[in-house]
Amino acid sequence: MKVNLMPASEGAAAPTDTIPERSALKEPDTWRLEDIFETPRAWEKGLAETAGDLPRLEALQGRLGRSAATLLEALRLRDDISRRVGALLAYAFMRRDEDTGNTEAQAMADRAVALSVQAGSAASWMAPELLAIDEGRVEAFLDEEELALYRFALSEVFRARPHVLSAAEEALLAGMGEMAQTADNVFSMLTNADIRFPSIRDEGGSEVELSEERFSRFLRSQDRRVRREAFEGILGTYRSYRNTLAASYSGSVKKDLFTARTRKYGSCLEAALDGDAIPTAVYRNTVETVRRRVETLHRYVALRKRTLAVEDLHMYDLYVPLVADMDRSYSYDEALDLVRAGLRPLGDAYGRVLDEGFRNRWIDVHENRGKRSGAYSWGTYGVHPYVLLNYGGTIRDVFTIAHEMGHALHRHYSDSAQPYVYSGHSIFLAEVASTTNEALLLKDMLSRASDRKERLYLLNYSLEQVRTTVFRQTLFAEFELEVHRRAEGGEPLTPQALEELWLELNRAYYGPEAFVDDLISSEWSRIPHFYNAFYVYQYATGYASATYLAERIAGEGGVALDRYLDFLRRGSSAHSIDILRDAGVDMTTPEPLEATIDRFEHHLTEMEALLASGQQKEGESIRE
Numbered sequence: 250m251k252v253n254l255m256p257a258s259e260g261a262a263a264p265t266d267t268i269p270e271r272s273a274l275k276e277p278d279t280w281r282l283e284d285i286f287e288t289p290r291a292w293e294k295g296l297a298e299t300a301g302d303l304p305r306l307e308a309l310q311g312r313l314g315r316s317a318a319t320l321l322e323a324l325r326l327r328d329d330i331s332r333r334v335g336a337l338l339a340y341a342f343m344r345r346d347e348d349t350g351n352t353e354a355q356a357m358a359d360r361a362v363a364l365s366v367q368a369g370s371a372a373s374w375m376a377p378e379l380l381a382i383d384e385g386r387v388e389a390f391l392d393e394e395e396l397a398l399y400r401f402a403l404s405e406v407f408r409a410r411p412h413v414l415s416a417a418e419e420a421l422l423a424g425m426g427e428m429a430q431t432a433d434n435v436f437s438m439l440t441n442a443d444i445r446f447p448s449i450r451d452e453g454g455s456e457v458e459l460s461e462e463r464f465s466r467f468l469r470s471q472d473r474r475v476r477r478e479a480f481e482g483i484l485g486t487y488r489s490y491r492n493t494l495a496a497s498y499s500g501s502v503k504k505d506l507f508t509a510r511t512r513k514y515g516s517c518l519e520a521a522l523d524g525d526a527i528p529t530a531v532y533r534n535t536v537e538t539v540r541r542r543v544e545t546l547h548r549y550v551a552l553r554k555r556t557l558a559v560e561d562l563h564m565y566d567l568y569v570p571l572v573a574d575m576d577r578s579y580s581y582d583e584a585l586d587l588v589r590a591g592l593r594p595l596g597d598a599y600g601r602v603l604d605e606g607f608r609n610r611w612i613d614v615h616e617n618r619g620k621r622s623g624a625y626s627w628g629t630y631g632v633h634p635y636v637l638l639n640y641g642g643t644i645r646d647v648f649t650i651a652h653e654m655g656h657a658l659h660r661h662y663s664d665s666a667q668p669y670v671y672s673g674h675s676i677f678l679a680e681v682a683s684t685t686n687e688a689l690l691l692k693d694m695l696s697r698a699s700d701r702k703e704r705l706y707l708l709n710y711s712l713e714q715v716r717t718t719v720f721r722q723t724l725f726a727e728f729e730l731e732v733h734r735r736a737e738g739g740e741p742l743t744p745q746a747l748e749e750l751w752l753e754l755n756r757a758y759y760g761p762e763a764f765v766d767d768l769i770s771s772e773w774s775r776i777p778h779f780y781n782a783f784y785v786y787q788y789a790t791g792y793a794s795a796t797y798l799a800e801r802i803a804g805e806g807g808v809a810l811d812r813y814l815d816f817l818r819r820g821s822s823a824h825s826i827d828i829l830r831d832a833g834v835d836m837t838t839p840e841p842l843e844a845t846i847d848r849f850e851h852h853l854t855e856m857e858a859l860l861a862s863g864q865q866k867e868g869e870s871i872r873e
Contacts, residue, residue, distance in 0.1 A: 271348055271617040278581075279347075280635050281610035285340045292340055292357065299333045300364055303371040306330060310374045314382040317390035324399055327372050328669050334368050336629040337361045346621035346637060347613065373423075379406050380413055401822060402670050412512040412523070422511065429508075432500035433780040439493065440775065446486050449478040459483055461775070468568040473559075480565035484768040487775050494774040495744040502736045505782045517733040521783035525675045526824040531836050535786050536730060538839040539723040540757075542846045546720050547760030549712055549853055554762050556860055561764035564755070567716075571860075572706045578642040581614060588651045591690030594803045596810055602658055605633075611657065612636045624649050626656035626683075630669050634660040644706070651690045655683035659817050666818035677787050677825040682817060684795030685802075687714075692803055701859060708856040715849040718792045719842070724758045726786035728773060733782065747773055789842070794834045796848060797841040801833060809833060 271279075286292040309323045341361040345354035379387065384407055391400050413419065446459035452472045457463065459482045467479035487494065502517075509520035518529050554562040556571045579587070585607050592603060606612065613620075616639045628634035634657035640646050659682035664672050691711055698704040731750060736742060748770035755772075756765045778785050798816075801809040816832035826836065834841050 268616050268618045268620075271620070274615055274617055277610065278612075278614040279610065280343070280613040280637075282340055282343055282635075284632050285336055285629060289353075289357070292337065295333060296337055296360065296364060299330060299337065300367070302326070302330055303367060306371050307374075310378065313375070313378050314386060317393040317396050320387075320390055321393070321396050321399075323375065324396075324402075324670075327375065330368055330372075332630050332669050334361070334365050336632070338365060339627055339629040339635075343613075343627065343635060343637070348617070348619035349621055350619040376406050376409075377413070377419060379403065380410055384410075398668060399670065408526070409523075412514065412520075414512070429504050432497050432504060435497045435500075436494070436777065436780055439490065439497070440777075444486060444490065447482045449475065449482055451475060459486075465568070468565060469570060471569065471573070473566070473569075476565040476569060477563070480563075480766070481768060483775070484771045488768065488771040491744040491748070491771060491774065495742065495747055498747070498774070498779060499736075499742040501780050501782070502732060502742060505733065506736050516737060518730065518783055525677055527677060527826055528837060531790065531826065532726065532730070532783065532786050534837065534839060535789055535842065536723055536727045538842040539720060539789065539846070540727070542843070543720070543758055544760070545846055545850050545853070546716065546758060547762065548850075549716065550759050551762040552853065552857055552860070562762060563764045564759075564766045564769045567759075567763075570706075570709060570713075571856075572702065572709045577644070579644070579647055580642065581640055584640070584642075584647045584650055587647050587694070588654065588686075588690060591651060591693035592686060593693075594689055594806065594810070596814070599658065599814070602661055603654060606636070606654060606657060606661075609633070612638060614638050614640050616641075624653050626653045626660065628657070628660050628664075630664055630672050634658075634664075644710075648687055648690060648710075651686040652683045655686035658682065662814065662817035663820040667820040667822055671820040671822040673821050674819075675821060675825045676784070677790070678828065680788065680791035681795045681798070681829070684792055685799050685813070688796045688799035689803060692799065701863065705856060705859055708852050708859070711852050712849060712856065714792070715845065719789045719845060719849075720758060722785045722788040724754050725776065725778070726783070726789065728754055729779060729783055729785070790836050793841040793845040794829055794836060796845050797834050798832060800844065800848070 286295060306323070306326050309319065309326070312319050313323055314320075338358075338361045341354065341357035345351060345358045348354070387403060387407075390396055391403070414422065440461070448456045448458045449467075451457045451467075452470060452475055459467075459479060461483070464479055464483050467475050470476050470479075505517045505520070509515075509517045512520060514520035514523065516529070518532060522529055522532065550562060550567075553566065553571060557566060557569070559566060589600065589603065593600065611633055613636070620639065621637065622639060624636070624638050626634055626636045636650075636653045636657050638646070638649065638653065640650075656679075659674065663674060691707060695704065695707050695711075698707055728751060732742060732747070735746070740746070751773040752765065752767070752770040755769050756763075759765060773779070798809075798813055802813055812832050816828060819828045819831075822828075823831075829836060
């Protein structure tokens with residue numbers, strides 16, 4: 250079953266004392282969920298009808314190999330149920346996110362999730378049964394015109410055959426599913442429920458209890474004492490649980506190793522990447538290319554040290570902006586105009602769809618009391634996409650609009666061009682369209698920025714994007730690769746071994762101008778993504794792909810733009826690496842990452858020059 254579950258939240262909540270009730274919002278600034286279901290009663294009817302169709306799908310078990318007509322019936326029914334479950338989930342969760350205190354919407358969301366689990370169970374027999382059928386017989390079925398649509402989807406089922414076990418063994422593995430999540434669950438419960446962080450004094454002297462949510466804000470504080478105390482409070486707490494967290498992570502890695510060996514993969518990396526047919530060379534190339542260019546990051550660290558005028562640049566100094574956030578506030582209409590201008594290289598047709606989304610209530614714009622924080626894009630097949638914002642008027646909010654509309658239009662183009670079975674797209678491609686929009690907007694804003702401080706702010710924004718998304722995530726990826734290599738070789742994953750490896754990598758990536766605090770050695774233990782092995786490298790590859798595409802679209806237009814729009818339409822109708830290659834980005838080569846780091850170096854050079862010229866002007870401080 251293909252079901253689009255709730256997307257991750259991005260961003261942070263705003264102060265609650267100024268947040269209006271939802272009833273106070275203007276209707277044009279709210280999304281129109283009636284386009285999915287006209288009323289809650291219509292949703293209830295859809296839920297009941299979908300649940301009622303599950304026995305029809307289960308009744309087809311054991312019959313797939315009888316005829317092409319039976320196979321087509323099963324595939325169509327599976328897709329129809331999956332599409333309807335997706336609509337039920339999207340409507341319920343987005344209603345809940347309008348006001349998380351709405352108990353009726355909470356109940357709807359819970360019931361939709363329960364149905365999605367039932368639907369997944371009702372379809373779980375299909376892949377094993379298909380693999381039990383002679384592949385030549387299925388190929389003969391595919392000669393039928395209507396079944397030909399499923400050729401690629403079924404080829405993906407058969408591609409997995411070397412790693413599928415006997416029915417009894419598969420049943421045993423499936424039965425271990427919940428147990429396999431133990432390490433992740435332990436980490437989640439420990440870090441979200443049991444661990445208590447100390448309190449520190451904020452910039453105003455008030456005592457504030459630390460939390461993971463507050464940590465990122467405190468690391469951006471202009472008050473160095475606040476940054477240091479937050480750093481020591483968070484990582485010092487994690488260090489006190491080092492043995493438990495190392496045992497938990499070691500259990501997760503051992504689960505990866507067990508799965509890879511049981512399914513006859515050559516390595517944990519191969520097992521993790523095979524689901525979307527990503528060559529392991531893409532992962533290794535990412536690590537090798539970024540490592541080869543890491544001295545560029547060392548230059549940025551040195552600039553940060555000079556600009557902050559500190560004797561030692563500690564790890565808690567890496568996030569404070571070198572240029573203070575611009576004071577200017579943008580009205581929502583001004584923000585939309587900036588996004589329209591920035592995305593003009595994507596052509597008139599793209600612009601018309603963008604405007605349709607802006608005008609026709611695809612977007613839930615403003616904060617209201619109880620609304621989910623952050624931003625996301627979601628939707629369901631056959632209905633326009635939706636975007637949740639909590640627009641606050643900052644330059645970051647402007648970039649968020651561009652980012653989320655990139656996701657939304659990716660869905661729009663894919664859904665419009667593809668049948669349901671190929672309408673989604675993989676995690677490997679998920680951030681490409683959104684980041685392409687951000688890159689085009691940044692390029693346009695830099696071209697217009699005449700004010701020195703604004704230009705410095707945008708350059709710093711660009712450098713931080715690359716530092717945190719390309720360099721930092723590749724550091725994470727290298728850590729995962731080495732940890733799993735050691736586990737495959739039978740080496741124990743002790744707290745000391747993990748800490749020493751993390752410390753060594755931070756020293757290598759941040760270079761001689763960084764004071765790599767000993768406490769940073771505990772940072773690996775707070776990264777939840779490590780419990781989903783070999784995931785984080787996709788942040789780096791996605792960012793590199795997007796910036797590479799944006800440069801070609803802006804510089805060449807024409808063929809480059811046509812290839813990009815075709816990329817948006819492809820959905821999951823081919824392997825992700827091939828869809829991206831057809832768009833003009835070959836992530837099996839170093840070129841996209843090299844180009845991204847070249848651009849980082851270019852922006853760094855300009856920022857160095859602007860800061861140096863500013864320091865010559867008596868009394869001027871770019872950080873004021």
